[in-house]
Amino acid sequence: MQDTQENRRLWLLATPGLLFFLIFFLIPVSALFLISFDKSSTGIVDIRWMFDLGNYERFFSRAIYYEAALRSVGLAMLVSIIALFLGYPLAFLIAKTTDPARNTFLMILVLSAMQLDMVIRLFGLMVLMGDKGLINQAAAWAGWTDGTPIPLMYNFFGVVVGLVQFTLPFMILSLVGVIQGIHPSLEEAARSLGASRWKAFWKVTVPMSMPGILSGMLLVFALAISSYVVPTLMGGWKVVVLPIHIFQQISELAKWQFGATVAVIMFLISIAAMLVYQRSASRLAGGRI
Amino acid sequence: MANKPYQEALVPGAFKWIAGLALFILLVPIFVVFLAGLNSGDFLTFPPEGLSLRWIKAFFESDSYLPAYLYSLIIALTAMVISLILGTLISLLLVRSAFAGRALLRAVVMSPIMLPGIVIGLSLYLFYISFDIGLARTQAGLVIGHVLVTCPYVIGMVSAALVGFDRSLEEAARSLGASRWETFRKITIPLISPALIAGGVFAFIVSFGQFDVSLFLTPPNNTPLPIALYTSLRYTFEPTAAAAGIFAIFLVVVSMVITAKITNLRRITAANYN
Known part of the structure; x- marks a missing residue:
């Protein structure tokens, strides 16, 4: 049969790619899990099949680790809420901009801001927000401060601003398509039945953009919880989150097994967020997904 | 509307x-x-x-930022080419063959976009060392990490293009005597070329600005630009680093304008983030 022949050819052609993902993705991630269950021994990197829970006990019994996990989760949730409030109006504006040139221009701005290396964007933010940064200089120049700098970074606030800057484009892109897909006649129908503009917005547009809101918040949560550069540069090592622990355990202390454990826990938190997202998404769709 | x-x-x-x-x-x-x-x-x-223009000049004379910029370009181009080849072939299988577990396979190959880059980098680093395959902190090992996170962009865009593909065009070419390879080269590739270009540009840019995956995989003697900038930014604000940043900004904006010219930007984002 031609179909089976064609099928065999497709599988054969895809084999290099599938092998690539098997060898360099599935096996390494499995190895990470296995290593996290080996007894912690400084300097040894090998899979020893120990199935030992010691690293996990250590993580959940020491305040510096589980508090870092809670801080990471709290930070990521806060950032996803702020990114939603800042991102929704811009996404709405882009979705409702019908002039193609203006629309493309706005999309290029958002995409460029998203794709530019975060370290470069952080350079700009740090020059802006540092103790001797532009904002503090401008405040002193205008006579608003007596020269003592306003602490804008190397603290929790700085990390939040950095993470919002980092994740905002992802939120906007998740929302634009969904808002665009809402047929304008639905809002017009609500208006013609006597709803005010705001009521029509809250009762029609917001519920219909829920899929985009959920997927955007999930994406922002996953990005914010796993960012290493933003907390280290904007927090000046004072806001200790999970990625900082991973890096320290591996690169500074050579505690490979425990570093792997922290990485697995961060990974599982992302997966848990994804499951919560799928549950809420399917409830929204009335069980159709 | x-x-x-x-x-x-x-x-x-x-x-x-x-x-x-x-x-x-x-x-x-x-x-x-x-x-x-x-x-x-x-x-x-x-x-x-x-x-x-003194810092721009300093960038061109710099013995750390300019080599880092060029190294990132090489890594990004290599990752892009490998991702385009592997990604297109995987997309053909995902779209044109029906088999049990197809949705699962698609989820697996798309998942590196959603997973923390630092976990992917660390997994590979541990894998390279514990299996002792000589890839830890080498250029090849770094490129492999980058391909993992850039390939899903190619798969997302190319498979979206293949779904709306009119296969009767290929059948016509075949019935007129073209070989499979000729049909693929002269019919399939030109028709999906916007998706190939967009996927390639995205793969390139994602690799060029990649920090998280590179963190554990960077070779000791060569540093990609994001890592070099991070190292300098931890200690001081060098204007030369900002000059390097200006050239990176140009590269990103030009890439996005090219993508906007050849494809519908909204379709791209729909393919990858929804």
Whole structure:
């Protein structure tokens, strides 16, 4: 049969790619899990099949680790809420901009801001927000401060601003398509039945953009919880989150097994967020997904 | 859609202010990098001192930032080519063959976009060392990490293009005597070329700006630009780093304008983030 022949050819052609993902993705991630269950021994990197829970006990019994996990989760949730409030109006504006040139221009701005290396964007933010940064200089120049700098970074606030800057484009892109897909006649129908503009917005547009809101918040949560550069540069090592622990355990202390454990826990938190997202998404769709 | 001017009039006033604030947060840091790289003084002051090209010149004479920029270019081009080849072949299988577990396979190959880059980098690093395959902190090992996170962009865009593909065109070419390879080269590739270009550009840019995956995989003697900038930024604000940033900004903006010219930007984002 031609179909089976064609099928065999497709599988054969895809084999290099599938092998690539098997060898360099599935096996390494499995190895990470296995290593996290080996007894912690400084300097040894090998899979020893120990199935030992010691690293996990250590993580959940020491305040510096589980508090870092809670801080990471709290930070990521806060950032996803702020990114939603800042991102929704811009996404709405882009979705409702019908002039193609203006629309493309706005999309290029958002995409460029998203794709530019975060370290470069952080350079700009740090020059802006540092103790001797532009904002503090401008405040002193205008006579608003007596020269003592306003602490804008190397603290929790700085990390939040950095993470919002980092994740905002992802939120906007998740929302634009969904808002665009809402047929304008639905809002017009609500208006013609006597709803005010705001009521029509809250009762029609917001519920219909829920899929985009959920997927955007999930994406922002996953990005914010796993960012290493933003907390280290904007927090000046004072806001200790999970990625900082991973890096320290591996690169500074050579505690490979425990570093792997922290990485697995961060990974599982992302997966848990994804499951919560799928549950809420399917409830929204009335069980159709 | 009908009622074009009406649509824009629907945006509430408060939304315009918040949207303006969001654009401000997105763009001001980038603008500051421009100022810092073109500033004539040693560091940026308010009000600014004046413009000069001395830091741009310093970037071209730099023995750390210029090699890092070029190294990132090489890594990004290599990752892009490998991702395009592997990704297109995987997309053909995912779209044109029906088999049990197809959705699962698609989820697996797309998942590196959603997984923390630092976990992917660490997994590979541990894998390289514990299996002792000589890839830890080598250029090949680094490229492998980058392909993992860039390939899903190619798969997302190419498979979206293949779904809407009219296969009767291929059948016509075959029935007129073209070989499979000729049909693929002269019919399939040209028809999906917008998706190939967009996927390639995205793969290139994602690799060029990649920090998380590179963190554990960077070779000791060669540093990609994001890692080099991070190392210098931990200690001081060098205007030369901002000058390097200006060239990275150009590269990103040009890439996005090219993508916008050849494809519908909205379709791209739909393929990858929804």
